Amino acid sequence: QVQLVESGGGLIQSGGSLRLSCKGSSRTFRNYAMGWFRQALGKEREFVASIAWSSTSKYYADSVKGRFTISRDNAKNTMYLQMDSLKPEDTAVYYCNAVRSLTDYYLPLSEAWGQGTLVTVSS
Numbered sequence: 001q002v003q004l005v006e007s008g009g010g011l012i013q014s015g016g017s018l019r020l021s022c023k024g025s026s027r028t029f030r031n032y033a034m035g036w037f038r039q040a041l042g043k044e045r046e047f048v049a050s051i052a053w054s055s056t057s058k059y060y061a062d063s064v065k066g067r068f069t070i071s072r073d074n075a076k077n078t079m080y081l082q083m084d085s086l087k088p089e090d091t092a093v094y095y096c097n098a099v100r101s102l103t104d105y106y107l108p109l110s111e112a113w114g115q116g117t118l119v120t121v122s123s
Contacts, residue, residue, distance in 0.1 A: 002026045004096050009117030012086055020081040020117060022096030030074035033057075035099040036081045037108065038092035039116075047106035049081060050099045059105045064090075086121045093118050 003025035012018055022034070035050030049060045049070040058070055067086075072079040079096060093116040098109035 002029050002032065002098065004114050006094060006096055006114055006117040009094060009119045011120045011122065014086060014088055014121055014123050016086050016121070017082070017084045018086065018119060020083065020094055020119075022079040022081075024077040024079075027077065029077040032098040032109070033102055033105065034072060034079045034096060035105065035108065036070060036079075036094060036096055038090075038094045038119075040089075040092040043092075045095070048094070050105040051079065052102055057102055057105075061106075083119070086119075088121045088123045091119060091121050 005023045008018060008020040010018060030053055033050060033052050036048040037045050038048050039045040047061055048064055049068055051058050051070045051072055055072055060068060067084050069082040095113050095116040099105050100107045100109050
């Protein structure tokens, strides 16, 4: 099983940008479609974006479409989330996980989650 570590979160003003990273521990990372999810305080975890293992397909939640960009570098076992034009409602803990398939691109493969990385957007 691939171990995943998220990083890159922080406190940012509304309209600003951040880039999150998700580092996988195994070369098998490149075999999985991967995704970003987030959980705001008091809310359920939700899908943000996902990407095929080959980067040929990318999917986004409507709330982030046009502002966030997902990418990956399989040689580095790392996935990224470039977040631009951040809004206070983007405040959440962001997690990465493999996703079930490109059909179920919004569903995590595993219910095992890492610590995530906190993004706080001030107004």
